[in-house]
Amino acid sequence: MEYINNYIEENKDRFLEELFGLIRIPSVSSIKSHKPDMYKAAEYWKEMLLKSGADKAEVFDTPGNPVTYGEKMIDTALPTVLVYGHMDVMPVDPIEKWDSNPFEPEIRGGKIYARGADDDKGQSMMHAKAFELMVKTNTLPCNIKFMIEGEEEVGSPNLGKWCEENKEMLAADVILVSDTTMLAPDTPSITTGLRGLAYWQVEVTGPNRDLHSGMFGGAVANPINVLCSMIDKMVDKKGKVTIPGFYDDVLEVSSEERELLGRAPFDAEKYKKAIDVKELAGEEGFSTTEHTGIRPTFDVCGIWGGYTGEGAKTVLPSKAYAKISSRLVPNQDHLKIAELFKNHFENIAPKSVKVEVTSLHGGQGYVCPIDIPAYQAAEKAYTDVYGKRPVPVRSGGSIPIISTFEEVLGIKSVLMGFGLESDAIHSPNENYPLEQFLTGIKTIPLFYKYFVEMNKVQ
Amino acid sequence: MEYINNYIEENKDRFLEELFGLIRIPSVSSIKSHKPDMYKAAEYWKEMLLKSGADKAEVFDTPGNPVTYGEKMIDTALPTVLVYGHMDVMPVDPIEKWDSNPFEPEIRGGKIYARGADDDKGQSMMHAKAFELMVKTNTLPCNIKFMIEGEEEVGSPNLGKWCEENKEMLAADVILVSDTTMLAPDTPSITTGLRGLAYWQVEVTGPNRDLHSGMFGGAVANPINVLCSMIDKMVDKKGKVTIPGFYDDVLEVSSEERELLGRAPFDAEKYKKAIDVKELAGEEGFSTTEHTGIRPTFDVCGIWGGYTGEGAKTVLPSKAYAKISSRLVPNQDHLKIAELFKNHFENIAPKSVKVEVTSLHGGQGYVCPIDIPAYQAAEKAYTDVYGKRPVPVRSGGSIPIISTFEEVLGIKSVLMGFGLESDAIHSPNENYPLEQFLTGIKTIPLFYKYFVEMNKVQ
Numbered sequence: 001m002e003y004i005n006n007y008i009e010e011n012k013d014r015f016l017e018e019l020f021g022l023i024r025i026p027s028v029s030s031i032k033s034h035k036p037d038m039y040k041a042a043e044y045w046k047e048m049l050l051k052s053g054a055d056k057a058e059v060f061d062t063p064g065n066p067v068t069y070g071e072k073m074i075d076t077a078l079p080t081v082l083v084y085g086h087m088d089v090m091p092v093d094p095i096e097k098w099d100s101n102p103f104e105p106e107i108r109g110g111k112i113y114a115r116g117a118d119d120d121k122g123q124s125m126m127h128a129k130a131f132e133l134m135v136k137t138n139t140l141p142c143n144i145k146f147m148i149e150g151e152e153e154v155g156s157p158n159l160g161k162w163c164e165e166n167k168e169m170l171a172a173d174v175i176l177v178s179d180t181t182m183l184a185p186d187t188p189s190i191t192t193g194l195r196g197l198a199y200w201q202v203e204v205t206g207p208n209r210d211l212h213s214g215m216f217g218g219a220v221a222n223p224i225n226v227l228c229s230m231i232d233k234m235v236d237k238k239g240k241v242t243i244p245g246f247y248d249d250v251l252e253v254s255s256e257e258r259e260l261l262g263r264a265p266f267d268a269e270k271y272k273k274a275i276d277v278k279e280l281a282g283e284e285g286f287s288t289t290e291h292t293g294i295r296p297t298f299d300v301c302g303i304w305g306g307y308t309g310e311g312a313k314t315v316l317p318s319k320a321y322a323k324i325s326s327r328l329v330p331n332q333d334h335l336k337i338a339e340l341f342k343n344h345f346e347n348i349a350p351k352s353v354k355v356e357v358t359s360l361h362g363g364q365g366y367v368c369p370i371d372i373p374a375y376q377a378a379e380k381a382y383t384d385v386y387g388k389r390p391v392p393v394r395s396g397g398s399i400p401i402i403s404t405f406e407e408v409l410g411i412k413s414v415l416m417g418f419g420l421e422s423d424a425i426h427s428p429n430e431n432y433p434l435e436q437f438l439t440g441i442k443t444i445p446l447f448y449k450y451f452v453e454m455n456k457v458q
Numbered sequence: 459m460e461y462i463n464n465y466i467e468e469n470k471d472r473f474l475e476e477l478f479g480l481i482r483i484p485s486v487s488s489i490k491s492h493k494p495d496m497y498k499a500a501e502y503w504k505e506m507l508l509k510s511g512a513d514k515a516e517v518f519d520t521p522g523n524p525v526t527y528g529e530k531m532i533d534t535a536l537p538t539v540l541v542y543g544h545m546d547v548m549p550v551d552p553i554e555k556w557d558s559n560p561f562e563p564e565i566r567g568g569k570i571y572a573r574g575a576d577d578d579k580g581q582s583m584m585h586a587k588a589f590e591l592m593v594k595t596n597t598l599p600c601n602i603k604f605m606i607e608g609e610e611e612v613g614s615p616n617l618g619k620w621c622e623e624n625k626e627m628l629a630a631d632v633i634l635v636s637d638t639t640m641l642a643p644d645t646p647s648i649t650t651g652l653r654g655l656a657y658w659q660v661e662v663t664g665p666n667r668d669l670h671s672g673m674f675g676g677a678v679a680n681p682i683n684v685l686c687s688m689i690d691k692m693v694d695k696k697g698k699v700t701i702p703g704f705y706d707d708v709l710e711v712s713s714e715e716r717e718l719l720g721r722a723p724f725d726a727e728k729y730k731k732a733i734d735v736k737e738l739a740g741e742e743g744f745s746t747t748e749h750t751g752i753r754p755t756f757d758v759c760g761i762w763g764g765y766t767g768e769g770a771k772t773v774l775p776s777k778a779y780a781k782i783s784s785r786l787v788p789n790q791d792h793l794k795i796a797e798l799f800k801n802h803f804e805n806i807a808p809k810s811v812k813v814e815v816t817s818l819h820g821g822q823g824y825v826c827p828i829d830i831p832a833y834q835a836a837e838k839a840y841t842d843v844y845g846k847r848p849v850p851v852r853s854g855g856s857i858p859i860i861s862t863f864e865e866v867l868g869i870k871s872v873l874m875g876f877g878l879e880s881d882a883i884h885s886p887n888e889n890y891p892l893e894q895f896l897t898g899i900k901t902i903p904l905f906y907k908y909f910v911e912m913n914k915v916q
Contacts, residue, residue: 030769091771097667154769181673195672199770208734209555210885214653214855215639217757217785219749221739224758224780225693228686235683276666279809281679291677299675300682301773306760307781311488311612312657312818313549314783314856315759315884322682323765325772327675351737360770397672398772426773427668 001384004442007133012438016112018048019105019125019437022087023114026103029065029088029154038150041087042066045128045148052128053135054146060166062158065150069169072135073143079455080143081448082172082411083131084401085124085179086152089116090426097428111431118432119425123178123418124148126437130444139445141452145172149401152179155197155361156401163408173455174374175405176447178440180395180417183264185435188382190375191415193293193394194402196328196365198337199301202227202345203356204320210306211316220316221352224305227320230348230355234298239283241298241326243344246337251330251367253294261289264391274422292396297327323360327396334362334400363400366413373454374414381416381446385439416440416447459842462900465591470896474570476506477563477583477895480545481572484561487523487546487612496608499545500524503586503606510586511593512604518624520616523608527627530593531601537913538601539906540630540869541589542859543582543637544610547574548884555886569889576890577883581636581876582606584895588902597903599910603630607859610637613655613819614859621866631913632832633863634905636898638853638875641722643893646840648833649873651751651852652860654786654823656795657759660685660803661814662778668764669774678774679810682763685778688806688813692756697741699756699784701802704795709788709825711752719747722849732880750854755785781818785854792820792858821858824871831912832872839874839904843897874898874905 008015027041028034042059049057049070057070065088073080092102092115100106105114112122127146134140147170149159163170180191206223207216236242253261266289272280282291291297305320307313326341328334342357349355368375370392382390395415402413418440424430466473485499486492500517507515507528515528523546531538550560550573558564560573570580585604592598605628607617621628638649664681665674694700711719724747730738740749749755763778765771784799786792800815807813826833828850840848853873860871876898882888 030767030771032768091765091767093765093767094668153771197672197772199772201770206735209882209887210552211733212855212884213755213757213759213783214655214785214853215750215879216733217750217783217854218753218755219738219740219746219854220733220735221737222757224761225689225756228689228758228761231683231686232690275669275674275678277664277678277810279679280677281808281810282677288677292673292675295676297671297676298683299671299680299774300686300764301671301771301775302764302766303682303686303778304762304766306758307549307551308760308762308779309488309549309551310490312659312781312783313488313611313759313884314655314657316757317759320761321766323770325671325675325770327672350739352735352739395672396675396677397670421673424667426670426771429667 003137003139004133004445007137008438008441015129019122022121022125023105023116024103027088027150028091029151030091038065038088042068042150045087046070048128049146052132060162062162064158067150067159067162068148069146071145072140074140075143078142079452080145080172081451082145082147082170082175083127084175084177085127085148086120086150087148088150088153089119089121090153094428099429107434110435111433113429113431115430117430118419118423119430120152120179122432122437123440126178126418126440127444130441133441134445134448141448145170152399152401155363156404157361159401160404160408163405167409170409172411175411175413177413177415178417179399180397180415181419181421182417183391183393185420187265188386188388188390189393190378190390191395191417192368192370192392194366195396195398196332196334196363197325197398197400198328198334198341198362199325199360200338200341201358201360202322202324205318205354206352207316207318210318213314213316216316221350222316223320223353224317226350226353227305227322230345231300231322233348239281241296243340245340249331249333250296258290261293261394262287264289264393293394294329296329296332300324327398328365330365330367332365334364338362363398364403366403368412368414372412374412374451377447377451377454378414378416380450381443384446385443461595461597462591462903465595466896466899473587477580480579480583481563481574482561485546485608486549487609488549496523496546500526500608503545504528506586507604510590518620520620522616525608525617525620526606527604529603530598532598533601536600537910538603538630539909540603540605540628540633541585542633542635543585543606544578544608545606546608546611547579548611552886557887565892568893569891571887571889573888575888576877576881577888578610578637580890580895581898584636584876584898585902587899591899592903592906599906603628610857610859613821614862615819617859618862618866621863625867628867630869633869633871635860635871635873636875637857638855638873639877639879640875641849641851643878645723646844646846646848647851648836648848649853649875650826650828650850652824653854653856654790654792654821655783655856655858656786656792656799656820657783657818658796658799659816659818660780660782663776663812664810665774665776668776671772671774674774679808680774681778681811682775684808684811685763685780688803689758689780691806697739699754701798703798707789707791708754716748719751719852720745722747722851751852752787754787754790757783759783785856786823788823788825790823792822796820821856822861824861826870826872830870832870832909835905835908835912836872836874838908839901842904843901
C-alpha cells in the first residue's frame with residue numbers, strides 16, 4: 001500500500017482544493033432557481049474526470065438536472081466497475097444554525113464543514129481521486145465508468161429512464177457507491193440494506209378564507225386541529241403505522257438475522273446523549289437498530305399553517321399543510337404505499353374539510369447479498385486498511401436509485417460508505433472528517449485490486 | 459332626524475377622507491417595527507378629536523403603545539359617555555391574498571377595502587364623526603370622553619393599568635364601543651356577551667438538531683408527530699376540551715336563555731356556503747350559535763416546524779411550534795385557564811421530547827344586562843333608524859379590555875357594533891360597507907339623546 005500512501009501524501013492538498021471547488025457550487029436540487037448551479041457542478045465533474053485520467057467524459061441532459069458520465073476503458077476482457085455518486089445537495093435551512101457559510105468550506109478541528117462535505121460531494125470525490133491515483137501510478141486493474149447525477153436528493157426522478165436509454169454505455173459488473181456511513185472511525189462497516197421511501201405533501205382546507213377565531217371558533221372545523229388529529233391517527237400507541245395494508249409486504253427478518261444485526265455495537269446512552277433526548281421512541285417489540293434498519297416509519301418532515309409570525313394573532317386559518325415521509329423496507333413497493341396512504345388519508349378526513357394528497361417522490365428498498373465477489377472485495381479492502389473485518393449493516397437511509405439500478409441495469413451495488421453518524425448530513429453544520437476522506441481514497445484502490453483478483457479466480 | 463341626515467349628507471366625503479387618512483397609517487400592534495406608526499395614529503386621533511370639537515385631547519405614553527384621550531365637558535351635572543375604540547390593527551398576512559393594498563383604502567361595490575376598514579378604524583371613526591355632528595349642530599346632550607388605545611389586537615396588556623392611573627379622568631356613566639357586528643344590514647343586534655381569551659405559544663423539542671430521517675427515523679421521537687398528537691389529545695371526540703378543570707367555572711346558560719338565543723335568525727346552509735364548508739363542527743349538544751356564543755373553544759391559530767420550502771426534504775426536525783388559543787366564556791378566568799393548559803400540556807408530553815409553553819395574552823369574558831338604561835337607549839336608537847328592535851346576541855369574539863373596564867373603572871359597556879360578518883376582519887380583503895359606516899354615524903347621536911332622557915327620568 002506504500003504507493004497509495006505516498007501518492008495521497010503528495011497530492012492531498014490539491015485533492016482538497018478540488019473538493020472545495022465543487023462544494024462552492026450551491027447545487028441544491030430541490031430549489032428550481034439553482035438549476036444553473038447543477039450545470040456548473042456537472043461541468044466541474046466532467047473536467048475533473050478528464051484531468052484524473054478518463055478517456056472521455058460528457059454532460060448529459062435529462063428532463064431534470066444533468067448527469068455527468070465519464071469512462072476509462074483499458075480492456076473489454078477485464079471487469080468493469082461503474083461508480084455512482086451525486087453532485088446535488090440538500091437545502092441549507094435553517095441557515096441561521098450554521099456556524100459558517102455552507103457553501104464556503106472551512107476546516108475546523110480536522111473536519112470539513114460545508115453542505116455536501118460528506119453527502120455526497122466529499123464521498124463521491126474520493127472515487128475521482130482514487131481513480132486518478134490508480135491511473136497515475138499505473139495500477140488501474142480494470143475498466144472504470146462514472147455516473148454522477150444531480151437529482152439524488154429529490155429521489156432521482158429521471159435517472160432510471162436515462163439508465164434505460166444508456167444501458168449499453170453503462171454495462172458493468174458492479175456499481176460502487178460511497179453515500180452511506182460506517183459505524184465509527186475505528187469500526188468499518190458495509191451497508192447491505194437500504195430503506196425505501198415514500199414522500200407526500202398534504203393540504204387540508206377548512207373555510208375558504210382565514211376566519212376570525214372568535215366569530216367562528218367552536219363552530220367551524222379548524223384545518224390545523226384536523227390535520228394534527230389526522231396525523232396522530234396514522235401511528236397507533238404501539239408505534240405501528242395504521243394505514244391498512246401498510247405492513248403486508250414487509251420482509252420479516254428471521255430471528256437468526258435479527259440476532260446477527262443485534263451484534264453491531266450500540267450504546268443507547270451515548271446515542272441519546274449525542275442528540276440530547278431523554279428517551280428513545282419507536283415501534284414496540286423492536287430494538288433501536290431494528291427501528292432504523294428493518295422497520296418502516298411515518299415521519300412528518302414539515303408542517304405549516306395559520307399565523308406563524310411574531311406575537312399573537314387570533315385566526316381560524318383556511319389551510320394547513322404537511323410534508324410527510326415513510327421510510328420503507330424490502331419488499332414494500334413505494335408506489336403501492338403511496339396509493340395506500342393517499343386513500344387512507346382521504347378516507348379518514350372529516351367532512352368538514354377538504355384534503356389533497358400529492359406524492360412528491362419515492363423509491364424502493366434494497367438488499368445486497370454478502371456472498372457476492374464485489375461485497376467480499378470490499379470487505380478485504382477495509383480489512384487491509386482498518387485491521388478488522390467490516391460489519392454488514394442495514395441502514396435506515398434511502399438511496400432510491402440503487403434498487404432502480406438493479407431493476408433497469410441488472411447490476412448489484414456495493415455501498416462502501418465512509419461517512420460518520422456525526423457528519424450531520426441534511427442538517428446545519430454538515431461536516432466530513434479529513435481522515436475519513438483520505439482513508440476512503442486509500443481503501444478504494446484496494447477494492448479494485450481484490451475485485452479483479454476474485455474475478456480472475458472464478 | 460333630519461338635522462342628522464343633512465349633516466351627514468353634506469360632510470360624508472370629508473368623513474371618508476379622514477377615515478382613509480387613519481387607515482393609511484399601518485398601525486399593526488403585534489409587529490414591533492410598527493411602533494412609530496402607533497404614535498402617528500395616536501397623533502392623528504388627537505388632531506381629529508380637537509377638530510371635531512373636543513375641549514382638549516392628549517396622547518398618553520404607556521409601557522407599550524400610546525393611548526389618545528380627549529373630552530368635551532359641557533356640564534358636570536349631566537351624564538358622561540366614555541367612548542372606547544382602538545387605533546391598532548391586525549397583521550396583513552397572507553398579503554398575497556389581498557386584491558388591493560391593505561393600507562391604501564379602495565371603494566369597490568360600495569365597500570371600503572383595507573386593513574382596519576371595519577376593525578376598528580372604521581367603527582371607531584363613526585363615533586368621532588357623530589361627536590362632531592352633535593357639536594356642530596348644537597345637539598350634544600351630555601359630556602363625552604374618548605379613549606382610543608393601540609394594543610387591542612394584542613390583548614390590551616397596558617390599558618388596565620393606565621385606566622387605574624387615570625380613573626378620575628375617565629369617570630363616566632357608561633362606556634360606548636363599536637367593535638362588534640350586527641346580524642345583517644337589515645337585522646340590527648346588540649352584543650350582550652363577549653368571550654374571553656387565552657393564547658399560548660408552545661415549543662416541542664425532540665433531538666438537539668435536525669436529523670436525517672432515514673438514519674434516525676423510527677427510533678427517535680419526531681417533535682412534529684408528537685405536537686400533532688398532543689394537540690389532538692386536547693379535544694375529545696365529542697368536541698370537548700380535555701384540559702382537567704377547563705369547564706369548572708363555565709357559566710351554564712339556562713334553558714330559557716338558550717331558547718331566546720335560538721331565536722336569532724340563523725341559516726346553516728347560507729353560513730356554510732359563505733365559508734365554503736360541507737359540514738359544520740363543534741361541541742356535541744350545542745347549536746352553532748351556542749358554539750360561538752356560550753361555549754369555550756380550542757383552536758390552533760398557527761403551526762410550523764421542519765422543512766416547509768419547495769419540494770421534498772427528508773428530515774427529522776428538531777423543533778415544532780404552535781400558536782394556540784382558547785375562547786373563554788363567563789366566568790372562566792383566563793389566568794386560571796392559562797395555567798391549567800400549561801400544566802396539562804407539560805404533563806401529557808412524552809419523555810422523548812421537551813416542551814415549553816408561553817402565555818402570549820388573555821382576557822376575561824363579559825356580559826351586559828339588557829335592563830340597564832344604556833342598553834335600552836341603544837335599543838331605541840337602533841329601532842328609530844332600522845324600524846325594528848335589535849336582537850341581543852352573545853358574540854364569539856373577545857374584547858378582553860371590556861371586562862377590565864368593569865373591574866377597574868366599575869363601568870358597564872354597551873356594544874353598538876355596526877360590522878357585518880362578511881367584513882372579513884383579521885383576514886385578507888377586510889372591508890366595511892359605506893352604508894354601515896354612515897348608518898352608524900346616524901344611529902349614535904340618537905343613543906346620546908335617549909341615554910340623557912332616560913337619565914333624567916330616573
